[in-house]
Amino acid sequence: MVETNDIELSAAEAEQYDRQIRLWGLESQKRLRAAKVLIIGIAGLGAEIAKNVILSGVKSVCLLDNEKLKEVDRYSQFLAPPDKIGENRAEVSLTRAKALNPMVDITAETKSVDNLPDSFFTEFDIVCATGLKQEQLERINNACRDSNKKFLCGDVWGMFGYMFADLVDHEYSEEIVQHKAQKRGPDDTEKTAVETFSITVKRRAIYVPLQNALSVDWMKPEMRSRLRRGDPSYFVMKILMRFKDEYNRDPDAAKRKEDTAILLRMRDELVKELSLPAGFIVDALLQDVFGTMAGAAAVIGGVIGQEVVKAVSQREPPHNNMFFFNPVKCVGFVELYGQ
Amino acid sequence: MMLNKMPARAAGVFDEKMTEAIANSRVLVVGAGGIGCEILKNLVLTGFPSIHIIDLDTIDVSNLNRQFLFHKEHVGYSKSQVARISALSFNPDVEILAFHDSIISTDYGVSYFKQFKVVLNALDNRVARNHVNRMCLAANVPLIETGTAGYAGQVELIQKGLTQCYECQPKAPQKTFPGCTIRNTPSEPIHCIVWAKHLFNQLFGEEDPDQDVSPDTADPEAAGEAGASALSSEGTTSGNVERKSTRAWAAETNYDPEKLFTKLFGDDIRYLLSMENLWKKRKPPTPLEWNNLPGKDSPPEQHTGLPDQRVWSIYECAQVFSTSCTSLQKDLRGRTEGDHLVWDKDEKHAMDFVTACANIRAHIFNIPVKSRFEIKSMAGNIIPAIATANAIVAGLAVLRAQAILRGDINSCTSVYLRPKVNHRGQLFVPEKTLTPPNPKCYVCAPKPEVAVACNLKQLTLKDLNAAFKDGLNMQAPDATIEGKGIVVLSSEPGETDHNNDKTLNEIGLSDGSALLVDDFLQNYEVRVRLQQEDEEKMWRIVPDADKPMPAPRPANGANGSEPKPGPSTSRDHDSDSDLEIIDEDDDEPAVKPPKRRRTEMNSDEVVELC
Ligand SMILES: [Zn+2]
Numbered sequence: 001m002v003e004t005n006d007i008e009l010s011a012a013e014a015e016q017y018d019r020q021i022r023l024w025g026l027e028s029q030k031r032l033r034a035a036k037v038l039i040i041g042i043a044g045l046g047a048e049i050a051k052n053v054i055l056s057g058v059k060s061v062c063l064l065d066n067e068k069l070k071e072v073d074r075y076s077q078f079l080a081p082p083d084k085i086g087e088n089r090a091e092v093s094l095t096r097a098k099a100l101n102p103m104v105d106i107t108a109e110t111k112s113v114d115n116l117p118d119s120f121f122t123e124f125d126i127v128c129a130t131g132l133k134q135e136q137l138e139r140i141n142n143a144c145r146d147s148n149k150k151f152l153c154g155d156v157w158g159m160f161g162y163m164f165a166d167l168v169d170h171e172y173s174e175e176i177v178q179h180k181a182q183k184r185g186p187d188d189t190e191k192t193a194v195e196t197f198s199i200t201v202k203r204r205a206i207y208v209p210l211q212n213a214l215s216v217d218w219m220k221p222e223m224r225s226r227l228r229r230g231d232p233s234y235f236v237m238k239i240l241m242r243f244k245d246e247y248n249r250d251p252d253a254a255k256r257k258e259d260t261a262i263l264l265r266m267r268d269e270l271v272k273e274l275s276l277p278a279g280f281i282v283d284a285l286l287q288d289v290f291g292t293m294a295g296a297a298a299v300i301g302g303v304i305g306q307e308v309v310k311a312v313s314q315r316e317p318p319h320n321n322m323f324f325f326n327p328v329k330c331v332g333f334v335e336l337y338g339q
Numbered sequence: 340m341m342l343n344k345m346p347a348r349a350a351g352v353f354d355e356k357m358t359e360a361i362a363n364s365r366v367l368v369v370g371a372g373g374i375g376c377e378i379l380k381n382l383v384l385t386g387f388p389s390i391h392i393i394d395l396d397t398i399d400v401s402n403l404n405r406q407f408l409f410h411k412e413h414v415g416y417s418k419s420q421v422a423r424i425s426a427l428s429f430n431p432d433v434e435i436l437a438f439h440d441s442i443i444s445t446d447y448g449v450s451y452f453k454q455f456k457v458v459l460n461a462l463d464n465r466v467a468r469n470h471v472n473r474m475c476l477a478a479n480v481p482l483i484e485t486g487t488a489g490y491a492g493q494v495e496l497i498q499k500g501l502t503q504c505y506e507c508q509p510k511a512p513q514k515t516f517p518g519c520t521i522r523n524t525p526s527e528p529i530h531c532i533v534w535a536k537h538l539f540n541q542l543f544g545e546e547d548p549d550q551d552v553s554p555d556t557a558d559p560e561a562a563g564e565a566g567a568s569a570l571s572s573e574g575t576t577s578g579n580v581e582r583k584s585t586r587a588w589a590a591e592t593n594y595d596p597e598k599l600f601t602k603l604f605g606d607d608i609r610y611l612l613s614m615e616n617l618w619k620k621r622k623p624p625t626p627l628e629w630n631n632l633p634g635k636d637s638p639p640e641q642h643t644g645l646p647d648q649r650v651w652s653i654y655e656c657a658q659v660f661s662t663s664c665t666s667l668q669k670d671l672r673g674r675t676e677g678d679h680l681v682w683d684k685d686e687k688h689a690m691d692f693v694t695a696c697a698n699i700r701a702h703i704f705n706i707p708v709k710s711r712f713e714i715k716s717m718a719g720n721i722i723p724a725i726a727t728a729n730a731i732v733a734g735l736a737v738l739r740a741q742a743i744l745r746g747d748i749n750s751c752t753s754v755y756l757r758p759k760v761n762h763r764g765q766l767f768v769p770e771k772t773l774t775p776p777n778p779k780c781y782v783c784a785p786k787p788e789v790a791v792a793c794n795l796k797q798l799t800l801k802d803l804n805a806a807f808k809d810g811l812n813m814q815a816p817d818a819t820i821e822g823k824g825i826v827v828l829s830s831e832p833g834e835t836d837h838n839n840d841k842t843l844n845e846i847g848l849s850d851g852s853a854l855l856v857d858d859f860l861q862n863y864e865v866r867v868r869l870q871q872e873d874e875e876k877m878w879r880i881v882p883d884a885d886k887p888m889p890a891p892r893p894a895n896g897a898n899g900s901e902p903k904p905g906p907s908t909s910r911d912h913d914s915d916s917d918l919e920i921i922d923e924d925d926d927e928p929a930v931k932p933p934k935r936r937r938t939e940m941n942s943d944e945v946v947e948l949c
Contacts, residue, residue: 014645018401022716023489023723026644044384048730055404055726075352076384078429099410101403158352159738253352291352294384295741298377298734303766306490306727317759323766327738330752332767334760 009033013103017057028313032057035312038124040064040113040140041131042089044076044292045156048301049128050097051079053308060105062124063097065090066112067131072253076156076292118143126311128304129153133248134214134241141166141210150311153210154304155240157250157289159327161300162237165307165319166207172314173200205320212338213321214238218274231333232281233324235274239266239281240289253290260287284328299325303332360744364456365389369442369471371418372396373724374485375461376408377733383426383433385737391455393438393447394419399685405726443470443814449862452478457740460484461733465510469812470861472497472505476783477862481743485736489723490758492732494739496751499783500776506812507777509882519558522551524617525704528697532718535696536682538603539689541585542594543667543680552585552603554610561614594668596661597629604699605629624703632657633702647712653702656695663692684719693718731756735767749773781811781882787865790881792872795843795850800835802877803843804828810880811865813858820846821853821866830859843869 009029014021021029035058039050042065054061069080069089079093090108097106109116113129113136121127121143129137130153137153144151145168154163175198216223216234243263244250251259263286271281303323310318319334326332353361366387368378371394382390396418398409408425409418423437440446443466452458452474460482462468468484475482475497482497484505497504520526521534537550592598608626611617634652642649651659666688671680682689690711697718698708715721739751752770760766781789791806807816807828815830827846829835838846848854850871857864870881 008643009645014647015400016403018404019721019724020404021645022721023725026648051407052726052730055407057404072352074384074430075386078380078384081428082430100407102411256354287354293352293738293741294381295734295736295738298381298730299738299767302727302730302734305730306725309727319760319766325767330735330738330750330754330767330769331765333763333765335764 013057016101016103020056024309024313024315028309028315029057031313032309034059035126036060036062036124037308037312038062038064038121038127040127040129041067042077042079042093043067043073043131044294044297045130045154045161045301045304046128047077047079047093048297049130049304049308050093051100052301052305053128054097054100054104054106056305056309057101058104058308058312060107061097062107062109063090063093064109064111064113066110072291076294076297113140118146122147122149124149126150126152126308128308130155133244134210138209138211138214144168145209151210152304152307152311154300154323155237156292156296156300157240158291159288159293159296159325160233160236160240160285161296161325162233163300163304163307163319163323164210164213165311165321165323166209167205167311167318167320168207170205170207170311170314170318172203172205172310172317174203174315174317175200203317205318207321208338214241214338216337218276226335227276227280231324231326231329231331232285233326233333234322234335234337235267235270235276235281236285236326237324239263239270239286242266242270251289256290259290263289282328285326288327296325296327299332357741357745360746361386361741362388364744365391365454366740367452367455367458368392368461369458369467370394370461370463371406371408371422371437372402372461372463373405373726373729374487374733374736375418376406376422377729378459378461378485378736379408379422379426379435380429381733381737382740383430383435385741386430387433389434391436391438392419392422393440393442394422395439395441401685405724405729407726442467442474443860445860447474448860449474449477452480455480457743458482459736459740461736466812468505470814473782473812473858473861473863475499476504481748483736483739483743485732487724487728487732487756489725490728490756492728492756493753494732494735495753496739496743496748496773498748501748501773503774503776504780504783506782507774507780509880518549518551519555519560522553522555523558523561523611523614524621525700525706526621528701528706528709528714529717531697531700531704531706532693532714534700535693536718538585538696539667539680539682539692542589542599542664543671544682545679546584546586554607554614556614558614558617561616594664596664599664600627600629600657600660600699603696604703608703622705624705627653627699627703629657645712647715648710650708650710651695651698653699653708656698656702656708659691660695660699663688663695667692684715684721690715690718728756731767779882781865782863787863788868789865790868790870791878792870792881793843793875793878794873795848795869795871798843798878799840800828800843800846801839806878806880807856807867810878811856811867813856813863814860816856816858818854818856818867820848821855823847827854828856 009026017029037053037058037060039046039053039061042050042063046065050061050063065088067089069077069085069087069092071085073080073089074082079096080089081092084092088110090110094106094108113132121140127140127144127149129140141151145166148168150168151166152163155161177196177198180195180197218224243266251263264283267281267286270276271278307318310316320336322337323332323334364387366382368375368382368390371379371392375392375394379390379392398413398416398418398421400414402409403411408422413421417439419437419439423435427435458471458475458480460468460471471482476499479499484495484497486493496502516530516533521530521537525531525534534552538552540547540550541552589599604627608624612623632654634654637652639652667680680689684690694711694714697714701708735754742748742751752773755768757766757768761768776783778784781787789811804816807813816828817826817830818828819826827835827838848869850869852869854867855864856867
């Protein structure tokens with residue numbers, strides 16, 4: 001949980017954050033400015049998350065990435081200057097990240113997550129991981145969980161994307177708008193008016209770790225019934241995660257044809273394995289999964305950025321526990337898995 | 340169109356069709372604010388080779404929490420120019436043309452719009468949205484209309500003949516307050532804030548007879564002896580002041596704060612008290628005395644939070660009233676004859692003045708007083724804006740633009756970003772089908788037609804010109820009498836000035852007469868039927884005779900400007916919102932359009948005459 005400090009905002013902070021303080025209040029802004037955030041994977045999605053989190057006015061952001069800037073990153077990674085291809089993605093993003101908001105302390109870390117101890121991750125109040133394999137995500141999630149630190153992860157493949165959240169045991173306040181008809185004075189124009197006012201309630205949300213959400217038993221009747229009204233996005237994510245595990249990379253734009261064939265084969269296997277309805281996972285969902293499209297990174301990065309703000313400020317209900325963006329239908333939805 | 344400059348891009352990220360469609364496109368982004376910055380970034384990264392961006396605004400420090408192409412050192416510079424330079428650093432291979440200009444200009448006519456494959460709107464006001472809507476209809480270019488307000492947002496496609504246009508559904512008129520509520524019987528903080536802004540204009544701004552701040556003796560509620568007896572009574576200065584403009588009176592006293600205070604918050608209130616009918620069912624106001632103000636001897640309370648969030652005592656309000664009056668008067672005096680101040684929420688003394696006056700008046704009328712922070716929101720129509728909602732909406736907008744280029748325009752239904760998930764867990768909610776055009780729309784119908792209800796014996800041609808501009812959102816209307824071909828209104832300056840003060844009757848128009856009105860700037864023509872209505876004091880637009888105008892819905896913002904009669908178009912304000920929120924109901928058959936609740940978040944409030 002983020003500790004607030006009692007130091008008042010400076011005039012400069014009040015001025016710069018005016019429009020958001022008017023939305024989420026001063027208390028939220030104070031919590032934000034005390035929060036330490038780690039962002040893992042500074043490709044297109046990581047850059048979007050970093051931008052949103054830095055603009056919101058947190059205390060510090062660490063950009064962690066051991067990979068080099070690639071040609072394909074130029075479609076979505078706006079923090080890295082395009083002439084820095086071949087250099088470390090976190091390091092080359094530092095200058096522009098700092099320029100977004102000089103009031104935030106921003107650092108870069110170039111080690112692989114596999115070479116960092118659990119204690120590295122738990123230094124932060126919240127971790128956002130992108131571009132990792134399932135087992136890496138689960139390891140960091142569990143480390144955070146053991147220290148009661150919040151964990152988010154997500155990825156974008158082409159136009160498709162997801163987010164997962166484990167806020168452990170999360171307390172938050174929620175503003176609920178209520179309406180009340182009110183008698184007015186003898187104004188001839190306004191006999192009665194509906195007055196809206198809001199009350200703040202305290203709530204609590206319990207989360208499950210990533211491994212639970214990813215190991216759902218689809219043979220159970222209650223999960224089967226979800227399929228009927230469901231969206232195939234969860235399975236698209238599973239297929240793409242399997243691809244990453246099996247080939248140790250994401251689908252490659254340069255091998256568009258071969259990789260699409262592999263993905264469709266993996267789709268067919270999954271359909272068989274889980275006895276999913278035929279035609280449930282349409283081909284179109286697996287055909288635009290190359291690189292990162294800027295529009296999709298902005299969408300998923302926007303959702304994850306907002307979840308960081310909600311988690312840190314403990315205001316408004318955070319998503320529990322998975323969000324999917326299905327680009328074929330242009331729908332974005334939240335579902336709870338693994339509970 | 341094959342553009343010579345092709346951005347170098349890794350092959351295979353898009354399929355061939357998409358790659359080619361993008362390579363051969365030119366797009367226009369209207370607005371370089373919160374959504375505009377995000378859209379521009381997405382377009383540039385995606386590799387759109389030729390982008391125009393236009394915005395007339397300059398960068399303010401309160402933009403920096405979301406308009407991420409701008410940094411502190413850019414404050415005061417042109418938004419479009421700085422956005423261009425920042426975005427080029429993401430991809431120097433694209434061409435961006437930036438215009439520091441208003442889109443409402445003859446420079447950007449139909450042929451200008453025709454060069455674009457898609458236009459993306461990222462605007463903050465209805466006037467410009469209406470205009471771009473008409474230009475895109477005239478040029479037959481698909482328009483992607485966007486907006487956000489706080490956590491919520493929307494993306495909507497407008498394509499001539501395929502979808503409804505921005506003006507197919509009549510917009511909720513702005514929230515209005517009866518003039519007598521503002522002048523005589525305020526009951527809410529907003530009434531006092533509107534009054535305070537009017538007072539600012541009366542004293543320092545553009546004097547407007549419809550923004551009178553003195554007691555309104557014509558209040559129908561006060562009709563009878565009370566007002567009359569008060570008028571004839573002696574001893575108060577207000578009887579005299581009544582006949583003099585507030586500005587002239589203030590100038591005579593040399594803007595002496597104590598005298599002004601005594602008139603506004605003492606004498607005028609006593610005068611209102613003499614209108615006894617007003618107070619039969621209301622708690623009467625309490626006049627204040629300069630030398631005996633509440634809070635004078637008590638020290639300010641302990642306060643936590645932003646300095647602006649502390650509520651001032653009435654004594655402090657009076658002090659602020661005094662200092663702000665003096666500064667504003669000094670500013671006014673330093674200007675050339677005829678020049679005046681324009682109220683601006685970001686101008687310290689102007690905002691101080693309105694806060695102080697609104698709170699003093701609220702106290703007098705037993706209305707809760709508010710902090711400067713809260714009053715700034717209400718007086719300045721501030722709609723909260725955050726980076727994440729803008730990012731999501733801009734991301735969706737560019738994905739929609741890609742789909743249009745690829746030829747999938749029929750899939751581009753409106754998408755709503757909800758502040759919280761709906762009962763189906765959806766955060767982005769797409770409509771199931773495109774909403775077809777309203778065949779009776781007076782903008783996009785094949786033969787646009789609309790009725791104007793007015794009293795033809797009273798309404799002058801000048802008023803009618805205002806109806807075309809404010810009611811039908813035209814920029815430069817020309818009108819001829821149908822069947823006769825007589826030009827009664829011309830957009831050419833001076834050409835029909837001789838008609839200005841004639842009534843519609845006097846120029847030969849009667850109930851059922853029709854005018855052909857066209858706007859060359861918008862490439863728009865509409866047939867206007869005139870309806871005689873004896874009761875109508877000014878004019879009223881009747882968009883569709885079969886369907887009444889929807890009932891006004893509450894607006895979020897609040898403002899006390901624009902005392903124009905009739906529904907008036909809203910002015911610029913402070914966010915990217917013009918939001919339409921959908922109440923979707925999943926049990927309804929898919930063909931039925933969802934119920935709409937247009938939450939017009941950028942409407943200025945207007946005062947109507949009573
Ligand atoms: Zn229309």
